[in-house]
Amino acid sequence: MKIIDSSNYLDALESGRKPWHKEYYAMYSSVLGGVVLDPMLMQVPIDDHLVHRGDGVFDTFRCVGHAAYNLDAHLRRLMRSAGAIGLAWPAGMADIRRLTLETLSKADQDACSGRVMIARGPGSFGVNPYDSPEAALYIVVYAAGKLFMDAHPEGARVRRSLVPAKPARFATVKNCNYMPNVMMKRESVDWGVDFVVGFDENGAMAEGATENFGIVTRSGELLFPRVETVLEGTTMVRVMRLAETLQSAGALQKIGFRDISENDVRQASEMLIVGTMINVVSVREFEGASVGEGKPGPVGLALNALLVRDISSNDKLRTTY
Numbered sequence: 001m002k003i004i005d006s007s008n009y010l011d012a013l014e015s016g017r018k019p020w021h022k023e024y025y026a027m028y029s030s031v032l033g034g035v036v037l038d039p040m041l042m043q044v045p046i047d048d049h050l051v052h053r054g055d056g057v058f059d060t061f062r063c064v065g066h067a068a069y070n071l072d073a074h075l076r077r078l079m080r081s082a083g084a085i086g087l088a089w090p091a092g093m094a095d096i097r098r099l100t101l102e103t104l105s106k107a108d109q110d111a112c113s114g115r116v117m118i119a120r121g122p123g124s125f126g127v128n129p130y131d132s133p134e135a136a137l138y139i140v141v142y143a144a145g146k147l148f149m150d151a152h153p154e155g156a157r158v159r160r161s162l163v164p165a166k167p168a169r170f171a172t173v174k175n176c177n178y179m180p181n182v183m184m185k186r187e188s189v190d191w192g193v194d195f196v197v198g199f200d201e202n203g204a205m206a207e208g209a210t211e212n213f214g215i216v217t218r219s220g221e222l223l224f225p226r227v228e229t230v231l232e233g234t235t236m237v238r239v240m241r242l243a244e245t246l247q248s249a250g251a252l253q254k255i256g257f258r259d260i261s262e263n264d265v266r267q268a269s270e271m272l273i274v275g276t277m278i279n280v281v282s283v284r285e286f287e288g289a290s291v292g293e294g295k296p297g298p299v300g301l302a303l304n305a306l307l308v309r310d311i312s313s314n315d316k317l318r319t320t321y
Contacts, residue, residue: 023143026107050119054177057081067318107141155284161196165206216270220253270297280304
């Protein structure tokens with residue numbers, strides 16, 4: 001077995017360069033104390049509890065036109081998630097915000113995705129979080145994928161997931177232990193559908209692998225699950241605010257959060273999926289049956305258009321870099 005040391009380490013990394021690395025633009029590491037632009041140097045210590053225990057939290061945001069959209073909302077949720085698992089970044093949110101914008105500036109991409117991770121940090125291969133003397137911060141900037149409705153204007157097909165929904169205590173924290181989410185995404189690929197959605201032990205709709213789900217009832221109500229039981233998605237919250245425009249115009253009668261059953265979904269005029277990386281997706285088929293008229297409905301299309309405009313032109317929510 002070849003021994004890798006400081007004399008041949010960089011050569012060993014270079015031999016592993018892959019085509020997808022061109023989509024990785026920049027990474028800040030508090031362990032290194034700076035930003036690296038070469039994807040082969042974007043490394044995390046193997047003894048960071050983030051790696052071997054999933055012990056950390058993260059948040060992901062989208063950038064358009066050299067501006068991060070709704071960045072502060074993402075960072076506030078990041079800090080709430082960190083607090084929920086007894087994790088903190090000593091310098092606080094302001095420092096993370098500064099480092100995030102500096103990393104974005106170094107990446108120098110007009111459109112991209114950004115992810116901020118607060119990790120328990122290096123310290124051991126055990127499960128004890130107190131083995132890590134200090135937290136670590138990682139910020140990555142990478143390519144943003146194509147929006148779902150741009151690639152699939154006909155809408156999405158959805159099935160009910162067999163993966164048990166996360167208990168509320170964990171569902172409401174955006175932590176790095178994503179095994180249930182991974183299994184849900186695997187289901188959608190194996191079943192040949194676009195997304196899956198979970199239901200909890202009480203039969204209430206929960207979440208997708210990385211998305212929030214909602215419905216539009218035939219009486220004109222826009223509904224999402226209670227935020228006490230699912231992750232409070234930044235896109236979901238923003239969409240609900242933008243929906244007030246439709247309510248004022250009479251296109252919606254009510255906007256709210258409540259438990260949503262599978263029967264509610266089957267009776268809905270529209271089913272919607274929302275998320276940072278997908279905006280607003282209209283569902284045309286659930287469990288093999290048409291949703292509404294079997295095509296994107298007026299509320300979903302209107303909300304997606306409002307969100308796209310908000311992302312590109314709302315200066316109050318855009319942070320330039």
